[in-house]
Amino acid sequence: MAKQHPASAEARSAGATIYSVADHAGVSIATVSRVLQGATVVAEATRQKVLTAVEELGYVPTGAARSLAVRHHEAHGLVLPELSGPYYAELLMGFEARAAELAQSVVLVLTNSRTDMAAAVRQLATRVDAIAVFGSAAIPADLVRVLRAKKPVVVIAGEPQDGIEAVAAENLESARELAGHVLDHGRRRALFVGDPDSGPDIRNRYEGYLAAHRDRGLDAADPVLARLSEADGTAFAQRLLAGEREADALMCANDELALSIMTTLQDAGRDVPGDIAIVGWDDVMTARYVRPGLTTVRQPVHELGALAADRLHELVGGEPPRTYAQMLPTRLVVRTSCGCPPVT
Amino acid sequence: MAKQHPASAEARSAGATIYSVADHAGVSIATVSRVLQGATVVAEATRQKVLTAVEELGYVPTGAARSLAVRHHEAHGLVLPELSGPYYAELLMGFEARAAELAQSVVLVLTNSRTDMAAAVRQLATRVDAIAVFGSAAIPADLVRVLRAKKPVVVIAGEPQDGIEAVAAENLESARELAGHVLDHGRRRALFVGDPDSGPDIRNRYEGYLAAHRDRGLDAADPVLARLSEADGTAFAQRLLAGEREADALMCANDELALSIMTTLQDAGRDVPGDIAIVGWDDVMTARYVRPGLTTVRQPVHELGALAADRLHELVGGEPPRTYAQMLPTRLVVRTSCGCPPVT
DNA sequence: CACCCGTATGTAAGCGCTTACATTACCAAG
DNA sequence: CTTGGTAATGTAAGCGCTTACATACGGGTG
Numbered sequence: 001m002a003k004q005h006p007a008s009a010e011a012r013s014a015g016a017t018i019y020s021v022a023d024h025a026g027v028s029i030a031t032v033s034r035v036l037q038g039a040t041v042v043a044e045a046t047r048q049k050v051l052t053a054v055e056e057l058g059y060v061p062t063g064a065a066r067s068l069a070v071r072h073h074e075a076h077g078l079v080l081p082e083l084s085g086p087y088y089a090e091l092l093m094g095f096e097a098r099a100a101e102l103a104q105s106v107v108l109v110l111t112n113s114r115t116d117m118a119a120a121v122r123q124l125a126t127r128v129d130a131i132a133v134f135g136s137a138a139i140p141a142d143l144v145r146v147l148r149a150k151k152p153v154v155v156i157a158g159e160p161q162d163g164i165e166a167v168a169a170e171n172l173e174s175a176r177e178l179a180g181h182v183l184d185h186g187r188r189r190a191l192f193v194g195d196p197d198s199g200p201d202i203r204n205r206y207e208g209y210l211a212a213h214r215d216r217g218l219d220a221a222d223p224v225l226a227r228l229s230e231a232d233g234t235a236f237a238q239r240l241l242a243g244e245r246e247a248d249a250l251m252c253a254n255d256e257l258a259l260s261i262m263t264t265l266q267d268a269g270r271d272v273p274g275d276i277a278i279v280g281w282d283d284v285m286t287a288r289y290v291r292p293g294l295t296t297v298r299q300p301v302h303e304l305g306a307l308a309a310d311r312l313h314e315l316v317g318g319e320p321p322r323t324y325a326q327m328l329p330t331r332l333v334v335r336t337s338c339g340c341p342p343v344t
Numbered sequence: 345m346a347k348q349h350p351a352s353a354e355a356r357s358a359g360a361t362i363y364s365v366a367d368h369a370g371v372s373i374a375t376v377s378r379v380l381q382g383a384t385v386v387a388e389a390t391r392q393k394v395l396t397a398v399e400e401l402g403y404v405p406t407g408a409a410r411s412l413a414v415r416h417h418e419a420h421g422l423v424l425p426e427l428s429g430p431y432y433a434e435l436l437m438g439f440e441a442r443a444a445e446l447a448q449s450v451v452l453v454l455t456n457s458r459t460d461m462a463a464a465v466r467q468l469a470t471r472v473d474a475i476a477v478f479g480s481a482a483i484p485a486d487l488v489r490v491l492r493a494k495k496p497v498v499v500i501a502g503e504p505q506d507g508i509e510a511v512a513a514e515n516l517e518s519a520r521e522l523a524g525h526v527l528d529h530g531r532r533r534a535l536f537v538g539d540p541d542s543g544p545d546i547r548n549r550y551e552g553y554l555a556a557h558r559d560r561g562l563d564a565a566d567p568v569l570a571r572l573s574e575a576d577g578t579a580f581a582q583r584l585l586a587g588e589r590e591a592d593a594l595m596c597a598n599d600e601l602a603l604s605i606m607t608t609l610q611d612a613g614r615d616v617p618g619d620i621a622i623v624g625w626d627d628v629m630t631a632r633y634v635r636p637g638l639t640t641v642r643q644p645v646h647e648l649g650a651l652a653a654d655r656l657h658e659l660v661g662g663e664p665p666r667t668y669a670q671m672l673p674t675r676l677v678v679r680t681s682c683g684c685p686p687v688t
Numbered sequence: 689c690a691c692c693c694g695t696a697t698g699t700a701a702g703c704g705c706t707t708a709c710a711t712t713a714c715c716a717a718g
Numbered sequence: 719c720t721t722g723g724t725a726a727t728g729t730a731a732g733c734g735c736t737t738a739c740a741t742a743c744g745g746g747t748g
Binding site: 027028029030031034040041042043046065067068069070071 | 695696697698699700702703704705
Binding site for chain 4: 372374375384385386387390411412413414
């Protein structure tokens with residue numbers, strides 16, 4: 001007879017435990033564990049008895065107990081600023097999908113909804129084996145350091161820093177190509193809209209914009225500082241309409257900015273790309289619905305998320321962190337807002 | 345002297361534990377726990393010693409051990425089909441934000457990326473205290489039953505079923521209002537595009553469409569079956585263009601459908617709303633960027649997510665499940681695709 | 689028929705925390 | 719000086735699993 005576990009008296013009324021299942025099936029808890037984990041062979045008859053008991057008792061194992069015993073959580077943490085727009089959502093989907101394949105749960109933390117993100121991350125570290133953090137989410141450096149000592153961390157769309165791996169989409173070269181494309185339409189007063197200091201990805205896009213000018217021996221203007229929001233786009237468009245700024249081309253740090261500027265301008269009677277070319281970054285859904293279609297850059301966001309999950313898993317497995325950022329290629333999506341003729 | 349824990353020899357090299365911290369600070373593990381949980385009073389000097397030790401050792405508690413000891417996970421599960429489009433993302437943000445306020449972690453499962461969603465949910469149940477499931481994600485009924493016995497479950501955008509609570513946005517009345525609005529523009533061959541059987545929310549929208557016709561003594565057509573995707577929208581638009589179907593108004597089950605139909609039609613030279621009025625549902629970002637602006641219905645998606653998290657928390661707290669679905673009000677967003685004149 | 693081995697199962701020692709209860713130290717009051 | 723109360727800390731018993739190791743049970747062999 002299996003040993004009577006102290007808790008098993010009340011087990012029937014509260015949740016079932018491995019003890020109550022064992023009792024019910026007339027086997028030991030080790031056997032129950034074995035059929036549930038499927039690691040060792042169990043006689044078919046025994047297996048059935050256990051499965052039946054599980055079913056009858058509605059047994060749901062306590063993950064925490066397993067985690068404690070096996071000494072890892074089988075979960076990855078993901079820290080994102082927020083989820084508006086397709087970018088983060090796609091990233092998350094890629095991450096989740098790969099994590100699922102690797103049998104890892106994903107616990108998500110959105111920092112924009114937190115007042116104390118340091119606490120949130122500290123608490124997250126408590127229940128996962130590794131953490132992926134989106135680059136522009138400003139993590140207190142010391143926190144990262146603490147984490148690094150114990151749990152693998154990878155930065156998404158950021159840069160590697162001592163011991164913390166990074167994965168990113170290529171930005172600089174595609175930005176250079178995109179800006180070059182616009183300049184080659186003959187535009188000479190192109191402006192970059194976005195804040196290069198808001199994160200490494202935007203900075204690289206700006207660098208590309210600079211490089212394209214340099215390539216052609218042209219002078220580039222300072223960036224027009226704006227956050228990646230419709231509001232900032234509309235505001236800038238107003239300034240353009242008011243004549244405060246002059247431009248015949250706009251290279252926006254992302255599509256939301258580009259789209260809000262474009263429609264504001266159009267509603268005021270301006271012709272895009274006739275009067276002014278506008279390009280964005282991200283290739284959001286709207287980019288192909290607006291007229292003219294928005295020329296932009298498609299990033300392999302889904303793959304980026306998957307890659308992050310992958311790396312996390314391998315780091316947990318003991319692989320040493322890479323010291324260089326892994327770059328995923330991006331792709332220029334040329335529509336007509338840049339000045340290209342419609343294909344029809 | 346604190347008792348020597350078996351693990352503490354290797355503790356220094358692997359992750360620090362509460363034992364190594366206690367040793368290092370020269371106190372008992374109980375005291376360490378007390379300063380970290382902040383429940384009981386600890387002498388200031390002691391507290392400092394402990395905090396210092398934590399810092400020096402880079403101690404990160406093991407969540408699983410705490411969960412096991414306190415007998416709950418302090419985490420909520422959320423099961424969503426996917427995250428494309430703003431709907432689910434917004435829902436998730438609302439859920440996450442409220443969960444954060446309640447000090448609950450959120451572990452996310454996306455079912456579209458899984459081959460075996462039953463297994464995914466079963467596994468999820470293992471590590472959370474309660475689960476919110478999006479209604480149309482087809483959960484095997486028996487699984488729900490198993491869960492229900494042990495962990496609170498709430499269905500989002502679904503209907504309550506024995507013991508499982510539901511939260512939803514109002515659909516029927518707003519659909520009736522929306523359809524009525526279109527009909528009152530004089531349209532008489534209005535079609536509903538979407539599959540009423542794909543979930544309770546769509547069904548209710550169709551019911552509203554029916555009701556609006558009934559209110560006016562009009563006959564309503566059968567629904568045009570289509571999934572909520574751009575592809576199905578485009579396909580239907582082609583059939584319209586080919587003359588296979590006739591209509592002077594389209595009430596689409598969501599915005600994606602509406603938008604893809606609208607642009608396909610426009611690109612083929614049709615006038616919206618002149619030739620045909622089109623309305624959607626959700627008020628996605630694109631809805632206000634396209635011309636004509638898409639008339640649609642805004643749902644309090646964020647609030648819906650928050651409500652789900654709230655309910656989960658209260659159910660975990662022992663409150664009995666409600667037997668009626670909680671409805672959040674929606675709001676008609678009238679733009680011009682329905683036939684209304686532009687406001688300018 | 690004794691022996692050895694492989695297979696199926698049981699026993700029990702943790703995993704790293706929380707917390708009820710016990711202990712100690714100290715001080716005020718009797 | 720004894721006693722009782724209070725505040726601070728320590729002791730130890732779990733929480734529900736996994737898994738190394740021990741045990742039991744049956745055959746083949748020689």
